[in-house]
Amino acid sequence: MVVFCYDGTFEGLLSCLFDAYTMKCFPAGLLGPGDVPPLHASQVHQVETAEEKSGRVLAGLCKRLSASVMHMLLLGWLAEEPGTDMTMFRFMRKVFDGARGQEHNMADDDVLALTKLARQVTHEAHLMKGFVRFQKTAQGVYGAVIGPRYHVLPLIVEHFVERFADQNWLIYDEVRGQGVYFEDGRLQDATLDAHLVQEGGLASHLLAEGETLFEKAWRGYCTATVIKERLNPRLQRRCMPARYWRYMTEKRFPKGL
Amino acid sequence: MTEATLHKLKILADSAKYDASCSSSGVGRGNAGGKKTGQKAGLGSTAAMGVCHSFTDDGRCVSLLKVLHTNYCKYDCAYCINRVSNDIPRAALSVQELVDITIEFYRRNYIEGLFLSSGVVGSADTTMERMVRAVRELRQKHRFNGYIHMKSIPGASQELVHQAGLYADRLSVNIEIPSERNLKMLAPEKDHKSVYLPMQYIQQGMLQSKDERKRLRSAPRFAPAGQSTQMIVGASNEPDHAILRLSSMLYSGPQLKRVYYSAFVPVNGHDARLPVLQGAPLVRENRLYQADWLMRFYGFGAEEIASQEHPNLDLEIDPKLGWALRNPAWFPLDVNRADYFEILRVPGIGTISAQRIVRARRAARLGPEHLQKLGVVMRRAKHFLAFPGNGAALVNEAGPEAVRAMLTTKSGKKPVAYQLSLFS
Numbered sequence: 204m205v206v207f208c209y210d211g212t213f214e215g216l217l218s219c220l221f222d223a224y225t226m227k228c229f230p231a232g233l234l235g236p237g238d239v240p241p242l243h244a245s246q247v248h249q250v251e252t253a254e255e256k257s258g259r260v261l262a263g264l265c266k267r268l269s270a271s272v273m274h275m276l277l278l279g280w281l282a283e284e285p286g287t288d289m290t291m292f293r294f295m296r297k298v299f300d301g302a303r304g305q306e307h308n309m310a311d312d313d314v315l316a317l318t319k320l321a322r323q324v325t326h327e328a329h330l331m332k333g334f335v336r337f338q339k340t341a342q343g344v345y346g347a348v349i350g351p352r353y354h355v356l357p358l359i360v361e362h363f364v365e366r367f368a369d370q371n372w373l374i375y376d377e378v379r380g381q382g383v384y385f386e387d388g389r390l391q392d393a394t395l396d397a398h399l400v401q402e403g404g405l406a407s408h409l410l411a412e413g414e415t416l417f418e419k420a421w422r423g424y425c426t427a428t429v430i431k432e433r434l435n436p437r438l439q440r441r442c443m444p445a446r447y448w449r450y451m452t453e454k455r456f457p458k459g460l
Numbered sequence: 461m462t463e464a465t466l467h468k469l470k471i472l473a474d475s476a477k478y479d480a481s482c483s484s485s486g487v488g489r490g491n492a493g494g495k496k497t498g499q500k501a502g503l504g505s506t507a508a509m510g511v512c513h514s515f516t517d518d519g520r521c522v523s524l525l526k527v528l529h530t531n532y533c534k535y536d537c538a539y540c541i542n543r544v545s546n547d548i549p550r551a552a553l554s555v556q557e558l559v560d561i562t563i564e565f566y567r568r569n570y571i572e573g574l575f576l577s578s579g580v581v582g583s584a585d586t587t588m589e590r591m592v593r594a595v596r597e598l599r600q601k602h603r604f605n606g607y608i609h610m611k612s613i614p615g616a617s618q619e620l621v622h623q624a625g626l627y628a629d630r631l632s633v634n635i636e637i638p639s640e641r642n643l644k645m646l647a648p649e650k651d652h653k654s655v656y657l658p659m660q661y662i663q664q665g666m667l668q669s670k671d672e673r674k675r676l677r678s679a680p681r682f683a684p685a686g687q688s689t690q691m692i693v694g695a696s697n698e699p700d701h702a703i704l705r706l707s708s709m710l711y712s713g714p715q716l717k718r719v720y721y722s723a724f725v726p727v728n729g730h731d732a733r734l735p736v737l738q739g740a741p742l743v744r745e746n747r748l749y750q751a752d753w754l755m756r757f758y759g760f761g762a763e764e765i766a767s768q769e770h771p772n773l774d775l776e777i778d779p780k781l782g783w784a785l786r787n788p789a790w791f792p793l794d795v796n797r798a799d800y801f802e803i804l805r806v807p808g809i810g811t812i813s814a815q816r817i818v819r820a821r822r823a824a825r826l827g828p829e830h831l832q833k834l835g836v837v838m839r840r841a842k843h844f845l846a847f848p849g850n851g852a853a854l855v856n857e858a859g860p861e862a863v864r865a866m867l868t869t870k871s872g873k874k875p876v877a878y879q880l881s882l883f884s
Contacts, residue, residue, distance in 0.1 A: 308823030309816050310830045333513040333523075337568045345567060363569075368491050368501030370567060388501075413461065420466045420561070421570050427473040428526065429517045432725045432740045438519025442512070452570070453514055 204231045204243055209250040211235035213280050216288055217257035219250045220295055229296070233288045260295075267298050272306045278321035281354045290316050327351055328358040334443070335363070335374060336452045338404055338418075339411040344386075345372040346405045348395075348450055354379060364390060375400070377450075402457040403449035418452050425453040461564065468551040469561060475531035475542050476577055478727070479634070479690065480720040484523040484572040484607040485510030486685030487629045491605055502603030504566060504573075506629065510607075511572050524575035524609055525565055529553060529591055533579030537647035538734055539636070539695045541727040542579050555594045562598060566606050573607030573629075574598070584615035584654075592620060595627040607685075612662065614654035621661040622682075625669075630685040630717070633658045638703050642696035645733055655689075656714075662687045663714045686717035693748060694724035694741040695734055700773045701766035704751055708762035711755065721748040747773040754779055757811055758804045776868055781807040784844060785860040792846035792854050795831065796821050808841030840867060 207222070207230040209215035216233070223229050230248070234240060240247050265273060279291055293313045297305045309315050337345035345367070349356070356376050360383055363372065368388070375382035375395045384393035399406050448454035488508030491501055512521040528542070530552035536543045553561075562574045576595065580587050591610060598604040610628035612621050625631055633655050637643035640652040662683060669682035689710065691703060707719040723745035726737060751773060754760040758780070765779050766772065774782045784791065784807050793806055795817050803814045813835040820826060820834060828847055832838050842852040843863045855863045 304823060307819045309820035309834055310824040310826060312833075315833055329509075329511070332507070333511040333569075333572070335569050339568070347569070362505075362507070365491050366505045367503070367567070367569075369503055416461050416463075416466070417564055417568065420461060420469060421565065421568075423466060423470045424473050424525070425514060425516055425522065427470045428477045428520075428522065430477055430520075430725060431518075433518040433520075433723075433742065435519035436517060439515045439517055442519060442521065443515040451514065452568075 204241075205246045205248060206230050206232040206234055206240055206244045207248050207250050208234045208238075208240070210252050212252060214254070214257040215250060215252040216280075216291065217260040218252045220260050220292060220299075221256035222248065222250050223296075224299075230292075233292060235288070264295065264298065267303075268306055275317065275321040278324040278358075279317045281357065282320050282324050283354050284320065287317075287320065290320075324353045324355065324358070327353050328355040330443075330447070331355050331359050332362050334447050334451060335359070336404075336450060337372060338409075338452075339414050340405065340409045341411045343371065343411070345370055346395075346409070347372070347374045348377050348400055348404055349374060350377045350403070350447070350450055352446070356381060356383065360390065377403070403455050404452075404457060407457070422453050461560065465553075465557050465561070468553055468557070469527065471549050471551040472527045472529075472531055472553060475548075475579075476526045476528045476575070478541060478722065478725065479526065479575070479577060479611075480520075480722040481575070481609065481632060481688055481690060481718070482512075482521050482523045482526065483510050483630075483688075483718065484512075484609075486717055487607070489605055489684075502605050503563070504604055504606035506573070506605065506607045513569070513571055523572045524607060525562055525571045525573070526575040526577075527553070527558070527561075529558065529576060529578035529587075529594065530581060531579050532581050534582075535580055535647065535649050537636075537650065538728065538731050539646055539692055539724065543728070546728060555590070555597055558594045559597050559602065562606075563602055563604065566604070571606075573609070575609040577611035578613065580613060584613045585617050585620055588613045588616040588620045588624070592623050592627070595624065599627045609685075612658040614650060614658065616658055618661045621658050622665055625662060625665045625683040626680055628683060630688060631658075631662050631683045632688040632690070633662075634690045635706075636690065636692050637696050638691050638698045638706050639696065642698065646696065659687065659689070659714050659716075666715075686715070688716055688718040688720065690720040690722055692724050693721050693745050694737060697735075699766075699771035700744075700748065700751070701762070701768065701771045703748065704755070704762040704766050707752060708755055719752060721745050721752070743775050744773070747775060747779060751779040754783075759801045760805075777864065778807070780805070781840065781867065784855065785864055788855045788860050791844045791856050792850075793844060794846045796826055806841055806844045808837035808839065808844075810835075843867075 205228055207219050209219050219233060232241065276291065279287055290313050294317050297313065306314060309318065331349060331351055335347045335349055337347045339345055356374065363374065364385060371386045373382060373384045373393055377400060380394060382393045382395060384391050399409060401407065485508065487506050489506045491505045510523060512523050514522040516522060531542045532550050532552060533542045534544055536545050541548065565571045576591055578587050578591055595608055595610060608628045609630045609632065610624050612624060612631050612633045614633060635655050637646055643650055643652060665682040669679065672679035710716045710719055723740040723742050725740045726734060751765045754765055755762060764783055773779050793802060795803055800814055800818050803809055803817055804811065816834045817826060820830065828838065831841065842850060843855050853862060853866065
């Protein structure tokens with residue numbers, strides 16, 4: 204059994220595909236950095252990521268696939284789920300080897316798995332557009348902490364750039380330790396030090412004066428709109444999974460409130 | 461924001477919550493300004509598919525800041541919490557307060573925009589004018605591009621409705637009670653004319669703006685997300701088929717985007733004109749929404765879902781299953797050959813799985829094992845599909861009653877396991 208070892212990047216995955224076709228040898232598994240090869244691996248091939256390799260594979264994919272399917276590949280990659288790399292590898296092989304239109308063959312396991320995963324990622328990105336909660340800091344920057352299951356930050360940035368074009372804001376993904384900072388029309392990568400994040404929000408000493416009153420108003424509003432006769436917490440959790448509550452003003456109650 | 465404003469906001473949100481509409485969809489608008497126009501950027505944008513920002517404990521979405529301008533009202537409608545004879549805390553927000561709250565909430569991404577309604581104070585026009593003023597200030601002074609849903613007060617003049625349509629994305633007038641006779645009984649000051657007239661104004665405005673924009677790209681848009689309405693279900697004795705026929709007429713006639721159904725919650729204590737209910741008719745409301753979806757996305761006609769012979773929807777089974785059981789001759793269906801709208805009529809297959817089926821069958825012949833993976837609910841669908849080796853009882857062979865019995869008995873409940881006693 205042959206396994207390929209690559210650097211865990213998307214370009215690396217494309218290079219794996221390139222190597223497989225040049226060597227005419229297709230791996231049974233892919234190993235990211237730090238993964239331990241399985242005991243029964245007879246051969247471990249180290250893939251070197253190179254732009255001429257990945258570029259050619261990408262060009263080949265672009266030639267065969269529509270923009271929406273290419274976007275689906277991106278979404279699948281952003282899911283960062285273990286095992287997705289191998290699904291994508293097999294998917295891309297089918298695109299190169301199979302008849303045209305294989306990417307729409309939902310009866311195929313890999314196509315279906317990737318389509319479903321892409322759908323989940325899109326769905327979470329859509330949820331995040333609503334669930335991000337900004338808090339105004341004393342400097343006038345609106346900061347938000349998020350903790351999505353998938354790496355959806357790149358998918359939602361554009362939405363916020365357009366929506367809040369006239370304010371400075373920051374969205375920080377607590378799980379991945381990555382964030383973006385938007386200032387005066389320019390976007391840049393940013394991180395937050397651990398002591399500035401507190402229980403799914405910004406640390407209280409950073410907040411602008413009167414910020415807690417707005418939060419209180421929002422909590423009050425969310426409580427006031429409940430119709431007691433219709434209480435349905437299960438529906439609420441289905442629409443707004445509890446794993447996001449830690450970051451949402453109306454559901455988080457940090458100490459000292 | 462002060463504590464006093466906060467208190468008022470709570471009162472007015474509490475008064476506005478029985479309006480079911482919450483959607484922020486139907487219009488995609490970028491932020492005016494930026495590089496293209498050379499203007500300074502304004503605030504906000506709208507997403508065509510709408511965004512839900514939160515969900516309350518009753519599972520309803522919060523997309524817009526839904527408040528009344530004031531909950532003082534001169535009318536005395538039996539079903540309404542804000543009627544003049546009710547002893548509830550009353551409040552009114554000033555235009556400035558309303559604008560401030562909206563902007564501040566929007567900047568924190570709490571909301572997608574504003575849903576503004578109001579109790580009627582003075583004349584319908586006075587009330588409407590005050591609402592228009594708030595919305596205009598948001599749009600013009602603060603260059604707010606977020607979503608605005610505005611209620612048109614029944615009886616408001618065409619001029620004011622027209623102004624509202626220029627600033628709001630969606631306008632709505634609530635029918636509340638589906639038949640005029642019952643509306644007269646429950647809300648003596650209202651009639652259907654006062655509802656349908658503004659509805660007509662809105663439609664005229666939309667058609668006119670559409671026509672103008674064909675000739676001049678920069679002509680102003682009028683209520684680009686269309687109009688909607690709401691009916692209270694269970695406060696009066698109309699059967700479902702009357703409600704659905706009315707909805708279907710509203711979709712085809714004044715071209716409403718949505719009709720909302722709101723299960724009647726008795727908020728006002730005993731009233732001889734209103735029925736006494738065990739609880740809000742939530743299941744019925746749900747079935748009506750399902751029927752509504754069938755009309756809008758599945759190509760069903762109102763008469764197919766409920767008619768004189770079957771005036772009310774079956775609460776136990778969904779309306780599509782109900783239709784399928786009444787039409788066994790339609791089945792079994794072969795998903796590999798049937799067209800999209802035929803596939804949509806199979807219980808257990810929704811729009812997404814139907815689309816997937818149509819796409820997947822180009823590449824391979826589909827069997828039951830594929831359908832399961834594509835998201836079809838086979839528990840229901842298997843009785844209506846033809847494929848080799850389908851062991852399930854087909855609706856055309858076993859008969860609708862047998863299939864119905866199989867689908868309504870709860871098989872999922874396992875007997876409760878318990879420790880056996882040694883000495884019994």
